[in-house]
Amino acid sequence: MIKTLGLSALIAASLLLTLGIWNYKPNYDETENVESNYTDEPLEAGQEETKKSIIEPSKIIFQTNGTFSSFENRNDQEAFYQEMQEWLLAGFDQGIQTDQELPDSDEYTAQLIFPLEVPAGAIRDLFSMEENTINQVQRGSFDRIYLNENNSGTVELVFYNTEARMSMHAEAQNAGAADVLDSYTDMDGKMDYIEYAESAGAPIYIPQGEPEINDLTFSVDTFTTITDLEPLLNNLFTDRDIMTSNRMEGGGKSYSDSIRELRAYESEKYMEYVNPLPENRTIEGSELVNQTINFLNAHRGWTNSANDEYQLYNMNVQRNEVTYRLVYNEYPVFGQNDKQATIQITWRNQPYKYDRPLFKLGEAFDYGEPPDLPSGEEIAGYLEDTKGSSSIKDIALGYKLIDEGISIRLMPAWFKQDTTGWSELDLSEMSGLGEE
Template sequence: MRLEMIKTLGLSALIVASLLLTLGIWNYKPNYDETENVESNYTDEPLEAGQEEAKKSVIEPSKVIFQTNGTFSSFENRDDQEAFYQEMQEWSLAGFDQGIQTDQELPDSDEYTAQLIFPLEVPAGSIRDLFSLEENSVNQVQRGSFDRIFLKENNRGTVELVFYNTEAKMSMEAEVQSAGAADVLAQYVDMDDKITYIEYAENAGAPIYIPQEEPEINDLTFSVDTFTTFADLDPLLNNLFTDREVLTSNPMEGGGKSYSDGIRELRAYENEKYMEYINPLPENRTIEGTELVNQTINFLNAHRGWTNSANDEYQLYNMNVQRNEVTYRLVYNEYPVFGQNDKQATIQITWRNQPYKYDRPLFKLGEAFDYGEPPDLPSGMEIADYLEDTKGSSSIKDIALGYKLIDEGISVRLMPAWFKQDSTGWSELDLSEMSGLGEG
């Protein structure tokens, strides 16, 4: 009997202890020591200034060149270039049966009707995202890359596409299955609003196409919408730092703030309107080009990192697969923008299963409130003559008319200029040696 009483008392004691423990948990308030500079305001909201983008809207040609009876032309209205490309993306492709063809010479100009020139070697796997492919063609575009697409109408009245890599001299061929593709091509070939281009072939690589006449694009000034405060950056901090409770912030000399969790760091340069992020991950495996593009686009979409306005966008402009690095460049009305500090004009990501480095502008173009007169730039003919007389011009891969971004504090100026691409990348063409002509 005594044993049963002892068991009952013990059980009662355990029940009371359990109740007390439960009440203690319910009423417990953790007493964290407040760490200086901790900023914690977690939100699932993405960047208010941004949006998502599809791969087909990010991978675009920088030039579309038509060939008719030995003369070259392109669109006077740059919106027509985007419209033509978007219509092409509705096409369904078949073929690719022969796979990658090696040792292929650049097609002669009389063999095609149009060519699309891209600013980089686009991974062949991206063809699946740019066009509709018949199922048996999907596996044929797993390898290789291209920087030009040649279009021609064959004797069956359909359009053929040749995806060509000018550096490796490799190609892949496909045929458009969509009805009316030949009519679409003919419609744009016959458009009246075209400007004449020069084919410059004195360089070592593929021909360069330069608009022949003097450029007529305006000098533009924009208001800017910056997102450099903590509240603006909060979606980025949530996306880039796994534990906001240990995140500290400190002012930086010269303006702006740095945010760190002891491992990762984001530096937001308020006056210069850009940021730098570093996450020192040890892994550095090489990622295949298509995956690299997919991963970085998905990452930007996750926090709506595409901060575009009505007439500008970011386009895939450079990729270094060995370094897992991708660059998306600001493009205004289809003209590329190059910054005096290029971090103000590019989104650059180095990827190691997550962002290792992430540099980007912290502003978006607002309204254009000043349309200056077109600057006095040399004509394309004068540029071609200058290149023929300039030592080292054979190393130039491309010439482009674009904008130089000049940060003026509360505003941003886009000033038209000529730019060149060589093995080191893009830079403004030095026109100081051209007699009587400056830079605008």
């Protein structure tokens, strides 16, 4: 009888313990297991891109009898470039030529200016090429393309590197290439540009007159919740079962598998990801662009709208680092926190670092008046009079991104590029320019 009662008590205790385990809900306070449905769905409203759509010139300048102009309607610039990309290129027979002088203005009809040194290997992705010429574009880089109609009625292209003074020459084989160049050179609706030639390297081209681009305010679609981030988390973490999340001080969440970490800043609308991989070999520039584009395409990380896009804007091959910048209507966007305006990836066979915005521009609901900015002539005069302006590589009109919480404002401003990168021109140093 005693043994039976003891055995019954043990069985009852076992059943109670089992029920307790089944019904136990752990309390991790701010740390919790992150469940995953392992969906292959991409980022909402994201899309895929190619080198052709990502590598674009920031300016296209036409030269006629010593005067310079460009498109007033920025959509015409993109249309011209897309027609160029249909050309079949031949030549490159001489390969890279060194110690080349910058072409004189009477030696070309148009020039395409890129915001960085583009790897020469990208030429075969941007244009069609004859098979026997592909090996000629394996090395080198360019930041300008000069176009000119030669005596035979075909268009010659000079891919030029202003820093290294190297060039590669090719010829468009399309019968209509010269007609395309002529039609855009002679088209109406152009605006005049000032050539400022006292800068470092190649001349700078500044639009004449007062800027006429509006102050814009947009609604925003953010993707900062666990559901929104699901495609990124599945793409960046190999084992979601061991992942935990923590609420960060100041807002936002961090996700970690004890090795990798993704920090999503909700109020600031951007994220930072790090995967502490060991040092890796330097990757050739064209391959670095390929790898990062493929990575972003895997989760459709290009979250742009009809009038905005991301363009390749900077690359550091020594650090395996690539920056894609938000561009609105062909005008570059620079953020007060630039992580809101760029996708930046450091690559080591997989992403070592990955910083990006966590929002997409919605509808523009407020078109403010054009701000009172200095004219192009005033900017050129400022450069002429200012010590240190010789270090400036380029001047551009663009937008300053201002985060207003439930909306994003794009405010027109002048920006400069020097050896440290891009920054807004300090108008306070310009003897009252831009002030009412």
